[in-house]
Amino acid sequence: MVKITYIDSGGTARTVEGEVGSTVMETAIKxxxxxxxxxxxxxxxxxxxHVYVEEGWKEKTGEPSPMEEDMLDFAFEVxxxxxxxxxxxxxxxxxxxVVRTPERQA
Amino acid sequence: MAETIKTDVLIIGAGPIGLFAVFELGLLDMKAHLVDILDKIGGQCAELYPEKPIYDIPGIPYVTGQGLVEALLAQIKPFGPAFHLGEMVERIERIGEPMFRITTDRGKFFEAKVVVIAAGGGSFQPKKPPIPGIEPYEGRSVFYAVRRMEDFRGKDILIVGGGDSAVDWTLNLAPIAKRLTLLHRRDAFRAAPDSVNKMHALVEEGKIDLLLGQVTALQGSGGALSGALIKRADGSSVTLACETMLPFFGLTMKLGPVAQWGIELREGELIPVDTASFETNEPGIFAVGDINWYPGKIKLILCGFHEAALMAQKAYHYVFPDKKLVFQYTTSSTSLQKKLGVS
Incomplete structure (x- = not known):
């Protein structure tokens, strides 16, 4: 299991455990x-x-694919x-x- | 006043469960019309994941969202369902026992003995950008769709987005606008390459402006827009004068008018039903698929199929109050096979 911390728009941090092979989204929903x-x-x-990857983690999470970039056009405050x-x-x-979540998704 | 369309059953939502409901109703001789806010058939399967695989339809190891929609359409063809696309049901009034009068946002009227709500996650509606204080401008100077092009003639227009809607409306409105600016967060567009090329040509000819950035605030008063504050990709800010803004950020699912139909809701978003017939607290109004709730509910297409089958059994008694329903199998019943056109 891998520890992931989500910081919400109000600044509250939640650290949960994610399964290797699942996604950061699935871990959040679970x-x-x-x-x-x-x-x-x-x-x-x-x-x-939509999440903001915390400073210093971008290299490890990698860059969004072209399809993901297209979808990010629909997000706010990209x-x-x-x-x-x-x-x-x-x-x-x-x-x-560590990732931060935006105030609004849709 | 528009002519009233009379039908046995009106189905709200043309997603997989709405489509399969046509089949189960059809086997029992009930005719159905379907209304869907999308301009295409298939609901989320067609809108959100047409090319994504689905692995949990019984007996079908693998099918795409669009593939499932096409298979369902082939399955219900014998029953000749009528589709009313790009329309949203606004009102349901009880006018008999049971008989309902249904009104859409396009001013279409239906009279049906049974209403089946198969609206999934609700209706797909344009995503609204989270710009503080945008509400007073909505419908007055900020629009999420173009219903009449003429309304935009001679206007100073700001279009926001990078998909087909944003680029196509840029091309269509450029000739009639006083001035038009297209704003997008990056220098790549999802829209069809041909349209993007045409858009770039207009920029080069000096006919429209292209700006890279995101809107952070609006200026104006009393619902009349005078400008938009834009944060450019390089971090600098600029104020752009404009009197109309058209944001195109895709679609999201909202419950929509379902909440105003007088049906009991659970936590404001799901419709409780009884699991013998999938009827709501309003006799004659049923809810199937993702939009309903009952103890143990899970949001799976296969569960919605089962719900549709049981719904049809009860609906039969409203549509044909004097007839006795005899349960039959498609495998062996000549009468069912005749309806399916295979006997």
Whole structure:
């Protein structure tokens, strides 16, 4: 299991355990982390699992694919560290990952 | 006043469960019309994940969202369902026991003995950007759709987005706008390449402006827009004068008018039903698929199929109060096979 911390728009941090091979979105939904909706269920077909990857983690989470970039157009307040959490696979490398959730998804 | 369409059953939502409901109703001789807010058939399967695989339809190891929709359409073809797409049911009034009068946002009227709500996650509606204080401008100077192009003639227009809607409306409105600016967060567009090329050509000819960034605030008063504050990709800010803004950020699911139909709701978003017939607290109004709730409910397409089958059994008694229903199998019943056109 890999520890992931989600910091919500109000500043509250929640650290939960994610299974290797699952996604950062699935881990959030399983643990009732707020501010992640995942309307399409992880098909990279909406933009309601938008997160900001915390400073220093971008290299490990990688860059969004062109399809993910297209979907990010539908998100609000997109920043250079914006990702769709359904497209970030949990791996051992991500132990301690910190992401922030936006105030609104849709 | 528009002519009233009379039917046995009106189904709200043309997703997989609405489609399969046509089949189960059809086997029992009930005719159905379907209304859906999307301009295509298939609901989430067609709108959200047409090319994504579904692995849990019984007997079908693998099918895509669009593939399932097409298979269902082939299955219900013998029953000739009528589709009313791009329309949203606004009102349901009880006018008999049971008989309902249903009104859509396009001013269409239906009279049906039974209403089946198969609305999934609710209706797909345009996503609204979270710009503080946008509400007073909505419908007056901020629009999420273009219903009449003429309304935009001579206007100073700001279009936001990078998909087909944003780029296509840029091309269509450019000739009639006083001035038009297209704003997108990055220098890549999802829209069809041909449209993107045409858009870039207009920019080069100086006919429209292209700006990279995101809207952070609106200026104006009393619902009349005068400008938008834009944060550019490089972090700098600029104020752009405009009197109309058209944000195109795709669709999201909202419960919509279902909440105003007088049906009991659970936590404001799901419709409780009894599991013998999937009827709501309003006799004659049923709810099947993702929109309903009962103890043990799980949101699976296969569960919705089962719900539709039981719904049809009860609906039969409303549509044909004097007839006795004899349960039959498609495998062996000549009468069912005749309806399916296979006997």
């Amino acid at each position: 643990n009732s982390v707020p501010e992640i909706e995942a309307e399409c269920g992880g098909a990279c077909a909406c933009s309601t699992c 920043k250079p560290n914006s990702r769709l959490s359904c497209q970030i696979k949990v791996s051992e490398d991500l132990e301690g990952l």
